[in-house]
Amino acid sequence: MNSILKPGPNTGAAQAIPITLTINGEVRHLTVEPWTSLLDLLRDELDLTGTKKGCDHGQCGACTVLIDDRRVNSCLTLAVMKDGASITTVEGLSQGDELHPMQDAFIEHDAFQCGYCTPGQICSAVGLIKEGRAHSAEEIREMMSGNLCRCGCYVNIVTAIEQVIESDGARIKEAAE
Amino acid sequence: MNRFSYARPTDVAEAVREVGSDPSARFIAGGTNLIDLMKYNVERPTRLVDITRLPLTTIDKADGGGLRIGALVPNSDLAYDDQVQARYPLLSDAILAGASPQLRNMASTGGNLLQRTRCLYFYDTATPCNKREPGSGCSAIEGVNRIHAILGTSSKCIATHPSDMCVGLAALNAKVHVAGPSGERVIAMADFHRLPGDQPERDTNLGPQELIVAVELPDEDFSKNYSYLKLRDRLSYAFALVSVAAALKIDGGKIAEARMALGGVAHKPWRDTTAEDMLRGKPAEEASFKPVADHILRDARGFGHNDFKIDLARRAIVRALSQAAAGTPQTQTDKRIK
Numbered sequence: 001m002n003s004i005l006k007p008g009p010n011t012g013a014a015q016a017i018p019i020t021l022t023i024n025g026e027v028r029h030l031t032v033e034p035w036t037s038l039l040d041l042l043r044d045e046l047d048l049t050g051t052k053k054g055c056d057h058g059q060c061g062a063c064t065v066l067i068d069d070r071r072v073n074s075c076l077t078l079a080v081m082k083d084g085a086s087i088t089t090v091e092g093l094s095q096g097d098e099l100h101p102m103q104d105a106f107i108e109h110d111a112f113q114c115g116y117c118t119p120g121q122i123c124s125a126v127g128l129i130k131e132g133r134a135h136s137a138e139e140i141r142e143m144m145s146g147n148l149c150r151c152g153c154y155v156n157i158v159t160a161i162e163q164v165i166e167s168d169g170a171r172i173k174e175a176a177e
Numbered sequence: 178m179n180r181f182s183y184a185r186p187t188d189v190a191e192a193v194r195e196v197g198s199d200p201s202a203r204f205i206a207g208g209t210n211l212i213d214l215m216k217y218n219v220e221r222p223t224r225l226v227d228i229t230r231l232p233l234t235t236i237d238k239a240d241g242g243g244l245r246i247g248a249l250v251p252n253s254d255l256a257y258d259d260q261v262q263a264r265y266p267l268l269s270d271a272i273l274a275g276a277s278p279q280l281r282n283m284a285s286t287g288g289n290l291l292q293r294t295r296c297l298y299f300y301d302t303a304t305p306c307n308k309r310e311p312g313s314g315c316s317a318i319e320g321v322n323r324i325h326a327i328l329g330t331s332s333k334c335i336a337t338h339p340s341d342m343c344v345g346l347a348a349l350n351a352k353v354h355v356a357g358p359s360g361e362r363v364i365a366m367a368d369f370h371r372l373p374g375d376q377p378e379r380d381t382n383l384g385p386q387e388l389i390v391a392v393e394l395p396d397e398d399f400s401k402n403y404s405y406l407k408l409r410d411r412l413s414y415a416f417a418l419v420s421v422a423a424a425l426k427i428d429g430g431k432i433a434e435a436r437m438a439l440g441g442v443a444h445k446p447w448r449d450t451t452a453e454d455m456l457r458g459k460p461a462e463e464a465s466f467k468p469v470a471d472h473i474l475r476d477a478r479g480f481g482h483n484d485f486k487i488d489l490a491r492r493a494i495v496r497a498l499s500q501a502a503a504g505t506p507q508t509q510t511d512k513r514i515k
Contacts, residue, residue, distance in 0.1 A: 058209055071278060071282060076280075077212075078208060078212065081205070124278070138511055142510045143278050144278075146277025
């Protein structure tokens with residue numbers, strides 16, 4: 001018998017756990033089951049559907065968010081483990097009606113087609129700039145390799161990120177420190 | 178994913194006790210591999226012990242002059258640490274050759290050592306796999322085995338260890354500090370991972386309740402002549418078909434000391450000290466490297482789709498040693514191989 005058909009042990013051990021997360025600047029007191037991924041919490045419980053579920057296995061980067069300013073795959077993150085952390089999703093990047101410079105640059109350079117990978121691309125690119133280690137198109141390509149785009153908009157994505165590094169990179173990195 | 182209970186201890190002794198309270202409990206840190214395996218029902222722990230609140234997050238000078246890396250240091254912080262970049266650039270390069278920036282931000286030092294094979298049959302619960310279900314058989318030996326091992330295989334398993342970081346650690350003679358119910362012990366990197374033999378379900382020699390608390394790098398200088406060469410199906414964010422960590426100490430054009438480990442070819446980082454001995458005293462040039470590559474691959478065996486790895490590994494060894502000898506390590510950004 002293959003293991004997927006075996007009854008799961010201990011299935012009754014449902015245990016909702018109270019946690020506190022700061023999500024896009026707002027403190028949220030939540031109760032989560034331990035197996036809830038941060039991605040599912042954001043999308044299904046909090047209606048923050050900007051963060052996308054692509055592969056759900058950490059291979060595509062569509063679910064990228066910033067936790068305490070570092071980019072991570074929210075699909076491989078258990079929400080319960082991030083108790084106390086600060087989460088930024090694509091919904092939290094703009095200041096009121098003013099888009100983040102990275103969002104403006106993606107629009108200006110037409111850095112998407114279907115748009116499904118775009119929130120993850122943008123959050124990842126903001127994380128990349130906060131890290132401050134990409135200084136050339138080559139380095140951007142390598143350090144954005146965790147975000148796949150099936151439409152193949154890579155050339156314009158790199159151009160958009162290059163522009164933001166040139167115009168706002170120092171300011172964004174400084175704000176992260 | 179199956180249901181599980183959750184604990185969040187704050188000290189090592191409590192974590193070891195917690196994991197001992199339930200035979201199928203697992204430690205979790207970065208979660209990048211365990212949660213993935215849980216989503217595939219390959220791993221089905223009934224209790225997760227979250228160790229991310231343990232005080233294992235710093236990189237410190239070790240007693241013998243080396244470096245002691247806390248088990249919870251994220252892969253990205255380790256790769257970009259000033260001391261690691263200055264003293265152990267081979268390790269830094271090996272880490273940056275693996276995964277993606279997001280995953281490196283999440284993955285821990287200890288967890289990287291414990292990641293499991295990416296053998297497609299191990300992941301596919303509809304197929305037999307001796308590593309997943311001991312005694313069920315190996316689907317890879319006569320199956321699709323392009324990514325599989327060519328060295329140290331057994332009739333039970335031909336899986337490879339997926340880590341790049343561990344290949345660097347093996348070449349650098351790292352030690353693994355672990356804590357368990359009966360105290361702490363130290364395991365040499367060479368003895369940490371296992372060959373599959375008759376027990377492919379055991380990846381490492383870690384005891385069931387033991388927790389990695391630190392990885393120690395010895396006080397040795399391989400910061401001038403080194404290279405981490407990784408060959409894979411795409412230029413980034415892919416597991417190695419073959420990788421080579423090479424480090425040399427050169428004195429007057431002759432090799433004073435050589436270190437080498439291979440990834441993507443075996444169930445553990447493949448280190449052959451007899452090959453390293455062969456290099457001692459030889460001129461640091463290509464002619465010295467070819468016989469060594471042949472020697473390392475002397476018992477290599479392919480399984481059909483992965484036959485190409487034998488020649489690929491041979492040439493990768495020569496190239497990585499040549500890069501190390503020239504002091505021109507493979508860059509992890511511009512992937513062109515020079």
